[in-house]
Every structure is written in C-alpha cells, then in structure tokens.
Amino acid sequence: MKIVRVQAFPIQAEPTDTRPYWGSRAWGTERAAGQAELSTEYPVPLRRRFLYSRTIDTVVVRIETDTGHIGWGEAKAPVAPQATATIIDLLLTQILIGADPREVTVLWERMYAGMRVRGHRAGFYLEAIAGVDIALWDLAGQAANAPICSLLGGRMRESVRVYASGIPSLPLEAPDAAIAELVTEAKSLEAAGYTGVKVAIGRGVRGDLRVVRALRDAMGDGFAIYVDAAGVYSRADALRLGQALEELDIGFFEMPIPPEDVEGYAELAQKLAIPIALDSIMSRHETVELIRNRAIDVVQPDVCRAGGITECRRIAELADCFGLAYQPHVSIGSAIHVAASAHLAVAMPNALVCEYWIGSNPIGNAVIEQPIELHDGHLSAPDNPGLGISILPDRLLAHVSRMRPE
Structure with missing residues (x-):
C-alpha cells in the first residue's frame, strides 16, 4: 500500500447562519468598539483583536493509494486556507509520495523534522501536518477494516x-x-x-x-x-x-x-x-x-x-x-x-x-x-x-x- 497522490483543497464556504460565527462576535471585528470597562489596559486593545474570515475556512486533504483507498483529513485554517494548502503542496507531498500510509508515526516525524530546524513548530505548518495525519489515520483504519478509535x-x-x-x-x-x-x-x-x-x-x-x-x-x-x-x-x-x-x-x-x-x-x-x-x-x-x-x-x-x-x-x-x-x-x-x-x-x-x-x-x-x-x-x-x-x-x-x- 503506497501513497500515489496528495491533494489539498482550500475551502471557503459561504456561511448559512444568519449571524456571524460566535467567536467573531466575541473577539473579532464584530466586537463592539467600546471596551473602557476593562479595569486595566493590559493586554492593550491592539492585542485583543483576532482575525476572522467572513467565510467558513479550512483545508481538506485527500490522499490516494495504489490500492484505490482514499483517506480524508482536515487542516484547521480559520483564515487564509490557501497558505496551509500551499505548505502541503510544496513541502509535505514530497515526503508522502511512495510511502506506506500505515506508517503514521514515521511519517509524522518526517514531516515535523522537515522544518524543525527553522522554528516551524506551530501555526500553519502544524495545521498542515494535522490535515495529512488525519488522512493517514483514515487510510490506516480502512486498511485494518477498523475505526480509528479501535x-x-x-x-x-x-x-x-x-x-x-x-x-x-x-x-x-x-x-x-x-x-x-x-x-x-x-x-x-x-x-x-x-x-x-x-x-x-x-x-x-x-x-x-x-x-x-x-x-x-x-x-x-x-x-x-x-x-x-x-x-x-x-x-x-x-x-x-x-x-x-x-x-x-x-x-x-x-x-x-x-x-x-x-x-x-x-x-x-x-x-x-x-x-x-x-x-x-x-x-x-x-x-x-x-x-x-x-x-x-x-x-x-x-x-x-x-x-x-x-x-x-x-x-x-x-x-x-x-x-x-x-x-x-x-x-x-x-x-x-x-x-x-x-x-x-x-x-x-x-x-x-x-x-x-x-x-x-x-x-x-x-x-x-x-x-x-x-x-x-x-x-x-x-x-x-x-x-x-x-x-x-x-x-x-x-x-x-x-x-x-x-
């Protein structure tokens, strides 16, 4: 069982809720401007505003094997999903092609090591690894004919x-x-x-x-x-x-x-x-x-x-x-x-x-x-x-x- 194709799809779905995402209403641009009630100004207001997308953003990962199995994963990208998808395309795919998807831990360590020396230990890079890893577990479960929890x-x-x-x-x-x-x-x-x-x-x-x-x-x-x-x-x-x-x-x-x-x-x-x-x-x-x-x-x-x-x-x-x-x-x-x-x-x-x-x-x-x-x-x-x-x-x-x- 070998990996023959890796695809990363940046998703930006139009919301179907009548109200913005609750996190955006609480901490993002939807939050009311006046915050004088805070008894201290640390963290300063500049540090208390987070980026949220108007759409529902994420990255879906699809991994295909030579046996015809398809594994699906998701890399959480609440903003700028194109960045995470590009990391998968340009950095992680070359590690995965030809590998056995059941060797989940080995592949995780290889992906993590790839940019470790450059300080990429969180953020978009770990999100990209997460999406690939979930797809690998999906494939491993299919190969074993067992759910991931087993x-x-x-x-x-x-x-x-x-x-x-x-x-x-x-x-x-x-x-x-x-x-x-x-x-x-x-x-x-x-x-x-x-x-x-x-x-x-x-x-x-x-x-x-x-x-x-x-x-x-x-x-x-x-x-x-x-x-x-x-x-x-x-x-x-x-x-x-x-x-x-x-x-x-x-x-x-x-x-x-x-x-x-x-x-x-x-x-x-x-x-x-x-x-x-x-x-x-x-x-x-x-x-x-x-x-x-x-x-x-x-x-x-x-x-x-x-x-x-x-x-x-x-x-x-x-x-x-x-x-x-x-x-x-x-x-x-x-x-x-x-x-x-x-x-x-x-x-x-x-x-x-x-x-x-x-x-x-x-x-x-x-x-x-x-x-x-x-x-x-x-x-x-x-x-x-x-x-x-x-x-x-x-x-x-x-x-x-x-x-x-x-």
Whole structure:
C-alpha cells in the first residue's frame, strides 16, 4: 500500500447562519468598539483583536493509494486556507509520495523534522501536518477494516458528552433584553439535548459576570457552563474574574490570559479552584512546559491544528500521566473535524467533554452520506473503518476557494 497522490483543497464556504460565527462576535471585528470597562489596559486593545474570515475556512486533504483507498483529513485554517494548502503542496507531498500510509508515526516525524530546524513548530505548518495525519489515520483504519478509535486502543466509552459552543458574552452596558436573549438561547440548547454551554467572555469583568450569573440563575446547577476568554485579560483581572466564577460553579476557565504567559497560567492555576484550560496547545512540547510549571488543569488540543490524531493522542496521554483532563477543542470546521475529534474523545481514558459547534454548517453533515448525530447531548465515534464517514466529494469540493494570493 503506497501513497500515489496528495491533494489539498482550500475551502471557503459561504456561511448559512444568519449571524456571524460566535467567536467573531466575541473577539473579532464584530466586537463592539467600546471596551473602557476593562479595569486595566493590559493586554492593550491592539492585542485583543483576532482575525476572522467572513467565510467558513479550512483545508481538506485527500490522499490516494495504489490500492484505490482514499483517506480524508482536515487542516484547521480559520483564515487564509490557501497558505496551509500551499505548505502541503510544496513541502509535505514530497515526503508522502511512495510511502506506506500505515506508517503514521514515521511519517509524522518526517514531516515535523522537515522544518524543525527553522522554528516551524506551530501555526500553519502544524495545521498542515494535522490535515495529512488525519488522512493517514483514515487510510490506516480502512486498511485494518477498523475505526480509528479501535486503532487507538479501543473505546473507553461508547460516547462522550458535548457542550454547545457557544454563546458570546456582552459588555456591562448591554440592555436587559440582550441578556434575556442569551438566556433564551441557552434554554433552547438545553431543550435540544445539550447539557452544557460555553460562553465567549472577555467583554470586561463585570460584564462577563453579569452574563454568566444570568445564565446560572436561569439554567440551574445541573447545567454545565464553561467560559473562554481568548486570552484577553491581564493576570489581575483573570484572577478577580476567576474567583467570582468559582462561586458560580463554572466547569473550566479557558485561555484566561495570553497563552505565551506560562508563569501567569501557573499563578492562576495555583490560586484558583476553577480548572484552567488552554486550547492553543500545538504540541506535546508546549504541553510539558505547562505541566512542569503546574500551569494547567485541562488540555484542549484541536485535532485539526495540533498535529492531528498522532500528536493529540500524545498530548492526552502526557496529561493523563499527571492526572490532568483532556478535552477536544472543536471549533468551526467540517464533518472530518467532528469525526476525528469523536474518535479521540471516546478512546482517550482522561477525556472530559467534547466541544460541539452549534451553528448551521454547510460543510458539516451536508457533505457526508450518513449524518453524525448527537443523542441526549452525547457524541459517538462512527463505527465504519477509518474516520467512519463517507465524504460526498461533489458537495464538499463545491466550496473550494478560487481565490489566490496576488
């Protein structure tokens, strides 16, 4: 079994939601300009704006073998998917052609080593590796006639609980009617079977607390609430907010401060009872630094950007050695993203919950033959070989971007 063709398709799908992606509304250009309520100006506002695309952007990887098998993967590229696709075309394909796709770890190490000496240990390069790696696991599962979770050692659980992602917070001056709308949305999610929700905070300590308190009062103690600050707070504000969130029984506090501040994460993790989580983990090397500094409680690598299934498995197992929880980060992406995350979530012993994007998704179930469905707020890994999903190429590749950088 040898690889004969590698293709990377930059996807930019037109959104079908009536509202922009919740992350963009919370932290991107959709965020309201006035943020004077923040008690400190560190990080400065310039550092609290993130790029989001108007379209749903990702990169789909297709690998073909001489036996006729097709493996699909996804490289998470929330902006500029052409960059990630070009990395696959120009750097990774030459490593893969002629190789046995079942030698997943060997190929991962060869790809990672290719640009290691030049410092490419995260970002677009790791995202590109992630997309290829998922496709290799898909092929390995097909060759073994087994789902990926079986190749990972088997199902530790039949399904994993998911939380709805997500609801954006509001600034302090937001009207009561806007708060009521968020509560109504949370109740509709509960009625749909979700047992928890993640709130995109970072609108100011008092504004965030107003929203979270309203949700807790309305939803009661049995409904899980998680928060994600996207690293917008200073240590002092994150500590003040975290102490208040503890009283509201929040499940975890995700990226409270900039991810580069490992010492700050250590301070928060050791002063707060609320679990500290981080999704901007790209490798086990970053994970071990956080663990050594006692700076994290929940690891949240995203399978489509943190080196794929191979590296996410390593991160989860490393965390487990130190009694830390693992939780797949799943943002806006395709059905491939969801399936790969589900296999990891059911197989890893220390899996906590799994993120699940609630938006209308034109590259989700719409591009596969058999929908991936939730049952009572739980997600199961597909039973068929490999990823276990049957891609409808015409539907998926209809969203390939025709744009090229000038």
